[in-house]
Amino acid sequence: MTLSPNHAPGSRRLPSRPGTVLAGLCIVLFLLPLFLAALPPLAASASEFSFLKGLFVREVKGYGMYTEEQSSRFEKGSRISVYLEIDGFQNLKKDNAYEVHLSLDLLVKDDKGNVGIEQKDVVTSDLIVKSPWRDFFFTVNIDLAELPPGKYTLGFVATDRSNDKKASHDMDIEIY
Known part of the structure; x- marks a missing residue:
């Protein structure tokens, strides 16, 4: 018994018609965008409202474009910048546009977790x-002049003011 490379035992051999296969593929590729356009739009973000990342940075040029600091240790009196990405916020449909309403609070906690400084609406965005x-x-710029040397936790609380959902993110920092 001899088998051809395109025919396995017990399988049926399909007629070889490359033109038919190519025509079928072209029809699928032509109709796919029409099918996708007919689907309802996807939600702006299907994930839960949360922080994706929080980093100490030297500079920020845009979303995902930053130069990260090498350490979370900073000299007393220095100014630091923090880059925070969030996800899962609500886009409110209004007429032919969408509205986004977000705010960010800052808490500075000592090494025992006690809140020493709390600032509401450090950043708001509408x-x-x-x-x-x-x-x-x-992007949050923080002046460390008021804090004595020691270990702290920067607590960030983002609020989606469209639905009052909150997300939090803590970052440890040391001032020397």
């Missing part, structure tokens, strides 16, 4: 955009 906004980041 955006009106043409399509659902998906990528969002906060």
Whole structure:
């Protein structure tokens, strides 16, 4: 018994018609965009409202474009910058646009977890955009002049003011 490379025992051999296969593929590729356009739009973000990352940075040029600090240790009196990405916030549909309403609070906790400084609405953002906004980041500049040397935790609480959901993110820092 001899088998051809395209025919396994017990299988049926399909007629070889490359033109038919190519025509079928072209029809699928032509109809796929039409099918996808008929589907309802996806939610702006299907994930839970949360922080994706929080980093100490030297500079920020945009979403995902930053130069990260090498350490979380800073000299007393220095100014630091923190880059925070969030996800899962709500895009409110209004007329032909979408609204995004976010704010950020800052808490500074000592090494025992006690809150020493609390600042509400350090950053607030109210955006009106043409399509659902998906990528969002906060940049926070903090002056360390008031804090004595020691270990602290910076606590950030983001609020989606469209639905009052909250997300939190803590970052350890040492001042020397």
